[in-house]
Amino acid sequence: MSVDPLRHIPEATVNRLPLYLRALVEAAEGKHPTISSERLAERAGVNAAKVRKDLSFLGSYGTRGVGYDVEGLLFQIRTELGLTQDWPVVIVGVGNLGHALANYRGFGARGFEIVGLVDNDPSKIGEEVAGVEVRPLEELGDVVSGTSPAIGIIATPAAVAQDVADRLVAAGVSSILNFAPTVLSVPSNVSVRKVDLAIELQVLSFYNQRQSETGAAAG
Amino acid sequence: MSVDPLRHIPEATVNRLPLYLRALVEAAEGKHPTISSERLAERAGVNAAKVRKDLSFLGSYGTRGVGYDVEGLLFQIRTELGLTQDWPVVIVGVGNLGHALANYRGFGARGFEIVGLVDNDPSKIGEEVAGVEVRPLEELGDVVSGTSPAIGIIATPAAVAQDVADRLVAAGVSSILNFAPTVLSVPSNVSVRKVDLAIELQVLSFYNQRQSETGAAAG
DNA sequence: AGATGTGAAGCGGTTCACAGCT
DNA sequence: AGCTGTGAACCGCTTCACATCT
Numbered sequence: 001m002s003v004d005p006l007r008h009i010p011e012a013t014v015n016r017l018p019l020y021l022r023a024l025v026e027a028a029e030g031k032h033p034t035i036s037s038e039r040l041a042e043r044a045g046v047n048a049a050k051v052r053k054d055l056s057f058l059g060s061y062g063t064r065g066v067g068y069d070v071e072g073l074l075f076q077i078r079t080e081l082g083l084t085q086d087w088p089v090v091i092v093g094v095g096n097l098g099h100a101l102a103n104y105r106g107f108g109a110r111g112f113e114i115v116g117l118v119d120n121d122p123s124k125i126g127e128e129v130a131g132v133e134v135r136p137l138e139e140l141g142d143v144v145s146g147t148s149p150a151i152g153i154i155a156t157p158a159a160v161a162q163d164v165a166d167r168l169v170a171a172g173v174s175s176i177l178n179f180a181p182t183v184l185s186v187p188s189n190v191s192v193r194k195v196d197l198a199i200e201l202q203v204l205s206f207y208n209q210r211q212s213e214t215g216a217a218a219g
Numbered sequence: 220m221s222v223d224p225l226r227h228i229p230e231a232t233v234n235r236l237p238l239y240l241r242a243l244v245e246a247a248e249g250k251h252p253t254i255s256s257e258r259l260a261e262r263a264g265v266n267a268a269k270v271r272k273d274l275s276f277l278g279s280y281g282t283r284g285v286g287y288d289v290e291g292l293l294f295q296i297r298t299e300l301g302l303t304q305d306w307p308v309v310i311v312g313v314g315n316l317g318h319a320l321a322n323y324r325g326f327g328a329r330g331f332e333i334v335g336l337v338d339n340d341p342s343k344i345g346e347e348v349a350g351v352e353v354r355p356l357e358e359l360g361d362v363v364s365g366t367s368p369a370i371g372i373i374a375t376p377a378a379v380a381q382d383v384a385d386r387l388v389a390a391g392v393s394s395i396l397n398f399a400p401t402v403l404s405v406p407s408n409v410s411v412r413k414v415d416l417a418i419e420l421q422v423l424s425f426y427n428q429r430q431s432e433t434g435a436a437a438g
Numbered sequence: 439a440g441a442t443g444t445g446a447a448g449c450g451g452t453t454c455a456c457a458g459c460t
Numbered sequence: 461a462g463c464t465g466t467g468a469a470c471c472g473c474t475t476c477a478c479a480t481c482t
Binding site: 014015017018019021022043044045080081082083087089096097099100101103104106107110111112148149151174175176177181183189191193195196197198199200201202203204205206207208209210211212 | 241316322330395408418
Binding site: 271286 | 461462463464465466
């Protein structure tokens with residue numbers, strides 16, 4: 001059924017496809033039906049050569065002398081990213097962060113549907129957040145069973161994150177977004193991405209320090 | 220005053236120093252005063268060769284046949300990352316995410332101090348979040364003036380993020396952590412890192428799709 | 439003329455493998 | 461004997477530069 005057998009798309013390219021997608025969505029609101037690699041690059045914050053190389057991995061969807069057809073390329077990238085279907089998402093941990101994530105407008109709009117909120121704090125069970133009822137951690141399996149492979153979001157303290165990850169994997173979740181500041185070990189067929197506030201701040205601290213050193217007295 | 224003139228530390232290494240820092244903090248709670256690259260690698264989720272190469276950029280702080288002195292290396296990495304001083308942080312945008320960030324325990328604990336919460340919604344001004352009063356966007360300059368170069372966190376909608384970035388830069392902020400789904404342009408002496416939920420989900424969607432394709436019928 | 443698509447060169451980062459130190 | 465520190469090989473990604481097509 002696939003249009004093209006699984007080409008190999010470099011990881012670095014996959015990471016940028018969402019940038020192009022966003023840039024194209026914006027461009028689609030404008031009046032030009034096509035866009036050049038130059039302009040697409042500008043909107044996505046990368047350089048034009050990279051755009052052309054990246055898009056060439058998807059196949060040839062541009063026209064020489066003209067540019068890329070915005071709508072056509074949008075469809076192509078959405079298909080490539082698997083955004084033509086809705087993915088079920090389960091959020092584990094309904095603290096401050098879990099709340100903020102659940103209320104994030106952009107799940108539904110972008111093809112992700114929150115099918116479950118789960119927590120292990122009895123006082124939170126039954127509470128309704130963003131229109132979804134919080135259920136006990138033990139019911140994780142029920143929450144994601146029968147759906148397409150779900151995406152799990154870990155928004156718990158670090159201490160329980162590995163346990164949660166194990167449960168997610170056992171429940172059949174095949175991708176995990178980890179907000180807990182800890183290294184997770186999962187089977188190799190499960191994808192994990194992490195978002196770690198402390199790391200981001202510490203890296204910025206490094207450059208901040210360099211900045212103030214070089215900016216300071218040159219004697 | 221610097222112990223060593225600015226060596227060049229590769230970006231990839233800088234990005235991993237926080238991982239080593241965390242692993243070392245955990246190791247320091249154990250009973251071994253030293254740790255091998257092998258064990259440090261395991262805790263940080265990388266491989267041993269990388270650990271040794273990375274640490275070699277900081278200088279020689281290991282002992283052959285023994286390993287690295289945990290406390291010594293902790294100090295060294297903290298110094299390198301600029302975590303021996305407190306950095307002021309200002310959060311712009313006090314919506315769901317801003318709230319969650321402000322309440323994040325780990326700012327103070329890790330050497331970051333929230334010196335300001337700022338929003339442009341009049342109904343939020345004066346509200347107190349995590350012990351800090353929300354002030355109008357216009358007062359951004361006052362909030363960060365007189366401090367060391369601050370770190371700005373953008374937790375606003377995408378539409379106003381560039382304006383906020385411009386104001387942060389004008390106020391003297393030298394590093395920005397951007398949670399808004401948009402490309403920012405800033406002067407080259409300002410560091411920007413971004414955290415983008417939609418991108419993370421879309422990348423996971425890509426691998427999720429690959430997973431279900433290859434996992435499905437092989438006919 | 440104008441912009442894509444792509445070999446080839448260049449670059450940074452990872453991994454190997456072992457010399458060197460304790 | 462054990463583990464670090466590091467040159468060298470390797471690998472993937474980025475950038476260049478231009479042939480190719482509309």
